[in-house]
Amino acid sequence: MMIGAKKNILDAIGGTPIIKLNKVANEVKSEIYVKLEFMNPGGSSKDRIGGFIMDRAVSAGKLKPGGTIIEGTSGNTGVGLAMWAAVNGYKCIFVMADKQSIEKVNNLKAFGAKVVVCPTDVEPEDPRSYYSVSKRLAETIPNSYYVNQYDNLWNRETHVATTGPEIFEQTKGDFDVYMAGVGTGGTITGVSTYLKTKMPHLKTVGVDVEGSIVAQFARTGDLSGARSYVIEGIGEDFIPENYDFKVIDDWVVVGDKESFLMTRALLKQEGIYTGGSGGAAVVGAIKYAKTLVEPKKILVILPDSGNRYASKIFNDEWMMSKGYIASSFNVIIKDLLAELGKNNNEVISITDHANIGDAVKLMEQKNVSQLPVIADGIIKGVLSENALLKPLFNGEYHLSDSVSLAYSNKYREVDINDLLSNVADSLLKKEVVLVKENGKLVNLLSNIDILNYIAKSENI
């Protein structure tokens, strides 16, 4: 072995740094520190449980060499298990809910794992749920092991044995509050179980998401009323066995939107690229800090990496489509036309019997650059200045040619009372949008109108 090298990738798990937040939490006096679990080699805290659980499963004779690991996973546990399987020569089948991001699915497939996608919004007992499908696969595939991170207590043991001692060694216990988002409950329970043996005054606070029932159950014993939410990895609609509520002292509940905005702020202001559950945990820490009389030192776990969410949280179009960030496209077309002073426009059009020379003259006279082409009251297409220039210049078209040669059918129709976002994709592709009111053509929108509208809104 070369000096300074690790014997394999699994030996690189753990030893993740703890960093002080310097900007996003300035509204509170408490100091907030984050532990970057996404710096594990597979990109999340779940690397820790993958190897730890599988080493014990093999030692306990639960599966033999070459066997199949089966797990219901939101993605991260799958990567932890797949990494262990690659090093040790096992196969993997992962069962995922359909709300998980495509990056996670592709990542697992890249490891050579089989991925089965199941519907998100069904009860855990439903035969289509990812819990039921995972169990069924494990029962029917020989020499297989269903990890079940929810109820397998080796999950929380991992954090008693690794994450907890690592945090104590790094900090010497120099903090007052430990906080983590809660999913299976393994991280919050395992780390807290260990730390409380060393730090009797430590307060452990769980961060749950609106729509989940974990915090509500801990406070009132009520398991009802689960609703769907968007954050991946945290929140549950049942209570997994890994929870030990005796080591969790308090709870905060956070929403999707504030968590995603914080996830983006962590990257833009602190340079920290974590996922939505990391943003949620920091929002939770700030909320909790606001309830404190004395400022404290708060340590927060950031479970996974932002690059798993490039198509969602870090994609402006996705954020706008969900209403998490403002969009110039969230305006009713009628209001946009009024704003632009285009609300009582007479639409200048031309018939399909006209020739290109007539069209050019009309465009010049009326000072328009686009002409809908109408035949017998029906829209046939749109003739645009841009599409005429080059073919006229190089002699491909002549002024005496029919407009039928030159009009394009790349246009969209939309009702004046619809949102602009309905035709955003067409406008971004530079297609003309024809606006109708009660079925009658009343206006025409093109990219320059949108640019003018954005310019006007930004001046307000």
Ligand SMILES: Cc1ncc(COP(=O)(O)O)c(C=O)c1O
């Ligand atoms: C992204 C992410 N954050 C947080 C968690 C929660 O950790 P735990 O399951 O240990 O409660 C998970 C678990 O699946 C996760 O994938």
